[in-house]
Amino acid sequence: MSAEPTLLAPDDGQETPGDAPSAGRSGWASLRPLVLRLHFYAGVLIAPFLLIAATTGLLYAGSFQAEKIVYDHEMRVPVSANGTELPVSRQVAAARKAYPEGEIGAVRPSPEEGATTRVLLSGAPGVDEDHKLAVFVNPYNGEVRGALEQYGSTGALPLRTWVSELHRNLHLGEPGRLYSELAASWLWVIAGGGLVLWFGRRRARRKLRGTTGRRRTLSLHGSVGVWAAVGLIFLSATGLTWSTYAGESISDLREAIGQTTPTVTAGVAGGGGEHAEHDASGSAGAAKGDDVGLDAVLKTARAEGLGNPVEIVAPADASSAYVVSQVQRSWPTKQDSVAVDPATGEVTDVQRFADYPVLAKLTRWGIDAHTGVLFGLANQIALAALALCLILLIVWGYRMWWQRGRGTAFGRPLPRGAWQNVPAYVLVPLMAAIAALGYFVPLLGIPLAAFLAVDIVLGEIAYRRGRRSYA
Numbered sequence: 310m311s312a313e314p315t316l317l318a319p320d321d322g323q324e325t326p327g328d329a330p331s332a333g334r335s336g337w338a339s340l341r342p343l344v345l346r347l348h349f350y351a352g353v354l355i356a357p358f359l360l361i362a363a364t365t366g367l368l369y370a371g372s373f374q375a376e377k378i379v380y381d382h383e384m385r386v387p388v389s390a391n392g393t394e395l396p397v398s399r400q401v402a403a404a405r406k407a408y409p410e411g412e413i414g415a416v417r418p419s420p421e422e423g424a425t426t427r428v429l430l431s432g433a434p435g436v437d438e439d440h441k442l443a444v445f446v447n448p449y450n451g452e453v454r455g456a457l458e459q460y461g462s463t464g465a466l467p468l469r470t471w472v473s474e475l476h477r478n479l480h481l482g483e484p485g486r487l488y489s490e491l492a493a494s495w496l497w498v499i500a501g502g503g504l505v506l507w508f509g510r511r512r513a514r515r516k517l518r519g520t521t522g523r524r525r526t527l528s529l530h531g532s533v534g535v536w537a538a539v540g541l542i543f544l545s546a547t548g549l550t551w552s553t554y555a556g557e558s559i560s561d562l563r564e565a566i567g568q569t570t571p572t573v574t575a576g577v578a579g580g581g582g583e584h585a586e587h588d589a590s591g592s593a594g595a596a597k598g599d600d601v602g603l604d605a606v607l608k609t610a611r612a613e614g615l616g617n618p619v620e621i622v623a624p625a626d627a628s629s630a631y632v633v634s635q636v637q638r639s640w641p642t643k644q645d646s647v648a649v650d651p652a653t654g655e656v657t658d659v660q661r662f663a664d665y666p667v668l669a670k671l672t673r674w675g676i677d678a679h680t681g682v683l684f685g686l687a688n689q690i691a692l693a694a695l696a697l698c699l700i701l702l703i704v705w706g707y708r709m710w711w712q713r714g715r716g717t718a719f720g721r722p723l724p725r726g727a728w729q730n731v732p733a734y735v736l737v738p739l740m741a742a743i744a745a746l747g748y749f750v751p752l753l754g755i756p757l758a759a760f761l762a763v764d765i766v767l768g769e770i771a772y773r774r775g776r777r778s779y780a
Contacts, residue, residue: 339730341509348502350760351495353710356703358492359499363703365476366544367696370681370689372469380466383457388422389449397426397603397621403451404428404444413623414441416603417464417636419448420618429459440470463638463682486553487752493548494555494753500534500541507531523712530705537698544695547679549750550672558749568668573646573660575630601654606631609654613647630657638682642673 377384397418405413411433419426425445433442436458443459443466446452460470478485510531549555563569603621610619610633622632630648637643644662649655665673677683681692710719731739747754 339732340735341506343731344502344506348499348506351499351502352703352706354756354760355492355495355499356706358488359496359699360703361479362476362489362492363696363699365472365479367693367700369469369472369476370693370696372472373681373689374686376466376469379468380457383445383455383466384425385423386425386447386449386452386454392422392449394419394448395451397607400426400446400448400451401428401603403453404430404446407453408433408442408444408456410434411436411442415623416621417618418607418621424448425454427459427464462636463680464636483553489548490552490555491752491756493545493552494750495545495756496548497542497545498753500538500545503531503534504538507535523709526705526709526712530702530709533698533705534702537695537702540691540695541699543675544679547675550676552752554752555750563668563672566668568666570669570672571660571665573632573634573648574658575625575632575648577628577630577648577650577652577657600651601649605654606633606649606651609633609649609656610647613645613656613659615645615647616643618643624651635662638673638677639685640683642677642683644673 397416400418401413401416405428408430411430413428414431415429417427417429426448428444428446429441430436430444431441432438436442437460440458440460442456443464444456445454447454457466458470459466460473465473474480477489479488550559560569606621607619610621615633615635618636620634620636622634624631630650632646632648634646635643642662644665646660647656648658650657662670662673674683678688679692681689684691713719743757744754747757
């Protein structure tokens, strides 16, 4: 019977006597027990966090379609007989008449036939300061269909926002984000280690047909895991890009090599220049003095090639311009933006997505794929499938660990000391790489260092008690 755990297995990983490496062995034979032990303990300790992330991620993948059903009244309207829409300024006026409190932060004109216009208000009473109040207006007759809180650049409404926050931080705020970063920091290690172990197994020991008991669970776990591994590693990498600590390291690296995401300059002549710059997520007040108006600004943006969907952000102050940005995150990505002088209606700056640095584009696409918007419904189905696979892998992993104990207790872990059989020319560079990686991904490095410290102490205690071979 195979004793090797594979992808995401919190299995005991205990090898048969014939598998134990002898001193002086090199290559994979010497590394395999070390990978097994790391894979086992990482699975045991991190799997609960991964299970939460996978379950909430599964809910999030379904929240896009649920949102369309729950908020259909606000989001959709019957198309008028002639299909003619009111000027955006009149739609905004209708929204302000119904909801006069707060300031106009941005406007998202109807992106397609039958879709409502969203007038986004900042500082509305009872609305979280990180959110905006989205007032939904029928673009054909100016009817206000209702108002809901909106969060983020993808326009998430309350249902999807709630599920998203559950997935990201369990509704615990910033401290809660540590759970998701811990899961993301370790997911690629566990999945990658399991993938290496699977390919290191003899082909005859991978088969599923005709197997029973723990061997069948192991085969199911490995077969599903090897297909899901690439997707899980992708989710881990993209999740880290906007995490608290690893995300900061990634941002610093991108800044150091000139790969940050550019933004359009919103300052006008005589204004604040670079310091007047803002993006579509910021709040904005009304500009003072002459103003060509929303309709003229939108017309200018259209002339620059900005097709739907777009968001118009009002000037932050008298020295700022309107910023009109495309907000399509689905494929093909539309992220062009222009700044328009409110006094003259002339374009003062243009930023094209095609001109973004390579890493800025890859980051944009990676995050959008991770959040289920890049390829729409197909993207969301793929995320749901990966989340379900991860849940099954974790359940099978714990089941293997239990079956290893013959169904009456969890099996024993691998013995300590596997690292002693790894040649120095392999071990030293490996440890240096792990140390460097742990520095940039602290929620990988700190738990790993803590585990090693505890393991060394327990090993020393066992050694002093005369137990030369211990678990």
